[in-house]
Amino acid sequence: MITPESNSASSANCEQKGRLKTSQSFTEQWDRMKLLCVVLCGGRSSRMGTDKxxxxxxxxxxxxxxxxxxxKEVSQDVYLSGYARPGATCPTIVDPVAxxxxxxxxxAAVARAADEHFAGCLVTPVDMPNLTSKHLMRLRQEWxxxxxxLIVAMSAEDGQLQPLVAIYPAGFADSLRALAESERRGLVSWFSTRPHRIFELSAIDCQNINTRADHETNQTSIYRAADAD
Structure with a gap:
């Protein structure tokens, strides 16, 4: 015999299962959108004369x-890219060839993202001090x-692509591996042959610091306080 109480209990049980299914679905969708964030810091810093x-x-x-x-404001999964650094607080994806x-x-970073089932890899260079977490969060929202x-930053003033500030979906791992193993490894050229979206930054936000002159003479005109727009 079905009573009003049993009907009510059955409905409540169905609602609970529905909420659980919705919650699981949301979690699965969120996991599929996870990004591996990688700080590129494997260069020689030869023009600077010291490690940037x-x-x-x-x-x-x-x-x-x-x-x-x-x-870390964008993802809890943050890696360094380049070579092992003593005292590093993040794991390192070591360049296969230095x-x-x-x-x-x-x-290498996008390959790691693909292997570990991340949706993609957000990369930023270590020598772009005006780039902030707010910029990266907006980049992620656009992605x-x-x-x-693919989505890549571009300097709004001169239209120059900034391929070291970009999100590379995991599906591009094989194409990037082929690029890295080739003799012509220019990322701007690589982007020019593939559909991509643009994320605009001001020239000062995507300013690289390459020389001692950059570092010593442009502190007030180039640098900003962290996470200030």
Whole structure:
């Protein structure tokens, strides 16, 4: 005999299962949108004459510390790319061949993202001190509108692509591996042959610090306090 109480209990049970299914579905969808964040810091720093990762940011942190902190605002999964650093607080994806340019590090990072079932890889360079977590969060939000597509930063003033500030979906792992193993490893050229979306930044936000002159004479005109727009 079916009583009103049993009907009520059955309905409540169905609602609970429905909520659980919805919750699981949301969790699965969220997991599929997870990004591996990677700080590119494997260069020689030859023009600087010292490791750029150890330069002091206006916040008092090192460039590397600043870059890791801004990445952690976007993802709990943050790696360094390049070579093993003593005392590093993040795991490192070691370049398979040292000093072969950023395409090598990016290819290895995207391959790791694909192997570990991340949706993609957000990369940023260690030597871009004005880039903030707010910029990266906006980049991620733009990527979420079409997560299967490449999205790359561009300097709004001169239209120059910034392929070291980009999100590379995991599906591009094989293409990037082929690029890294080739003799022509230019990322701008690689982007030019593939559909991609643009994320605009001001020239000052995507300013690289490459020389001592950049570091010593442009502290007030180039650097900003961390996470300030």
């Amino acid at each position: 990762a150890e330069l002091i940011h206006p916040t008092g942190k090192t460039f590397l510390h600043h870059a890791v902190d801004r990445a 000093f072969r340019g950023p395409a090598t590090g990016i290819a 979420l509108k079409s997560p299967g597509e």
